[in-house]
Amino acid sequence: MIRLHDTATGTTVPLEPRDPGKVSMYVCGPTVYGPPHVGHGRMALVFDVVRRYLEWSGLEVFFVSNVTDIDDKIIEKANAEGRSTTAVAEQYEAEWFDAMEAIGVARPTHSPRATEWVDQMVDLIADLIERGHAYELSDGVYLEVSTIEGYGQLARQDVESLQAGARIEANAEKRSPVDFVLWKKSKEGEPSWPSPWGGGRPGWHTECVVMSLGLLGDDFDLHGGGIDLRFPHHENERAQAIGIGRPFARLWMHNGFVEVEGEKMSKSLGNFVNLPDLVANTDPRAYRMLVLRSHYRSPMEVTKDSIADARQAVARLDAFARRTADLPDVDPAPEVIEQFRALMDEDLNTAGALDVVFRAVRAAHQALDMDDDESAEPLSAAVRSMCGAVGLELSEEPDEVPEEIVAKAQAREDARAAKDFATADRLRDEIQAAGWVLDDGPSGTTVRRGN
RNA sequence: GGCGGCGUGGCCGAGUGGUUGAGGCAAGGGCCUGCAAAGCCCUGUACCCGGGUUCGAUUCCCGGCGCCGCCUCCA
Structure with a gap:
């Protein structure tokens, strides 16, 4: 109810x-x-x-x-x-x-x-x-x-x-x-x-x-x-x-x-932040995350730091989505969904509900670390379902990577294969400086946008 | 003046009358990695102050202090 x-x-x-x-x-x-x-x-x-x-x-x-x-x-x-x-x-x-x-x-x-x-x-x-x-x-x-x-x-x-x-x-x-x-x-x-x-x-x-x-x-x-x-x-x-x-x-x-800085944001105080500006400068999902992390009836502070903090939380969910992208669709873990529902049903406790999401994320990571996919699958499905319920879209698709970065990433792969780690590290530094992150995984290296 | 809300760890922020007291971010240590990233593990004397109720209060009651909002611009 x-x-x-x-x-x-x-x-x-x-x-x-x-x-x-x-x-x-x-x-x-x-x-x-x-x-x-x-x-x-x-x-x-x-x-x-x-x-x-x-x-x-x-x-x-x-x-x-x-x-x-x-x-x-x-x-x-x-x-x-x-x-x-x-x-x-x-x-x-x-x-x-x-x-x-x-x-x-x-x-x-x-x-x-x-x-x-x-x-x-x-x-x-x-x-x-x-x-x-x-x-x-x-x-x-x-x-x-x-x-x-x-x-x-x-x-x-x-x-x-x-x-x-x-x-x-x-x-x-x-x-x-x-x-x-x-x-x-x-x-x-x-x-x-x-x-x-x-x-x-x-x-x-x-x-x-x-x-x-x-x-x-x-x-x-x-x-x-x-x-x-x-x-x-x-x-x-x-x-x-x-x-x-x-x-x-x-x-x-x-x-x-x-x-803003402990005071109501209003036009008369001149301390308002335009939404288009915010969206242009950060992942818009960070703002939804920020909104979800406080109760909807409480005042909410918007600062550069609070947005950046929320952005990191979104990044954690994205990393999870990437790791679990290939798991088969199964029914969401019912006990997780029920915890989430209980919190949300009581006047939309979104901050509490996010706890459930993040605890499920950790539990699924733990299972995957032990190659226990069977346990991870319903947790992953639950995370996706819960995020959907509050409109948080997870990005599990690889980012569009510019040619130049792809070329550098490939060059680094070649250097690594040749055990030329000095060159490999130099190339990664360049890629990082351009705002991209390399993840070396068991199935190869992926390139994604940095935060 | 009237009405209402809030005060939790370095920051944000849930929650609960009681041995093990969320979560995120940040920090330190470790595992993993050629090095990283991601992830995992570990660490951190949290509940504004003073009374009261109680076997026991951060959680209930009263008082105080502080902050904020509404009382015809405002999402």
């Missing part, structure tokens, strides 16, 4: 899907106004692991993750650069999916764009007004928080304390400082969609309500995102669903932040 931590109740509860055997999940995706950073990367990896693990566990997963392609920040960016909001959104959406592909995040089943759901948002807002949960002001339509039963559940705060903390709003007309905007009437030159309240655009919470309910239906299973979305974004989504009387997410999952 899979148990997950539910932010709404602060407890870890069994995952009991609405439709047995099927899981519907919605994860808040990016607002596409800039290149993704490592925080986005962690979020995407965490939920990619959720999805893969659920699938590995035999569940069918229907995974929706949106793209917010209309927003104040996109408008600002477009104005600053003298191009259309569409051009900005398209560029960064493409960058987003490129980066996701690079880090091995599988495409969602659906990735709807906000601009394609504006009609449904207008309907939702009209419904909220009709039911007395929303009101129109000169600059837009607002949700009246005090009319929503249980508002503050995700924030774990009562409305009064939220109010106490509310920042001073530009709009003093609002009935309460905590009321939030559903529809923004557009000013001159801003993108605009028709509505009963005049031309305008949606606020940033409504899209996720209509897209999640629209694509997954009422009472869907999981709703996820970064911990910062817990409040106000998810709270405000929930408020709208409650307002129109529709059962919303059954379980809320939030991943912890990425930190």
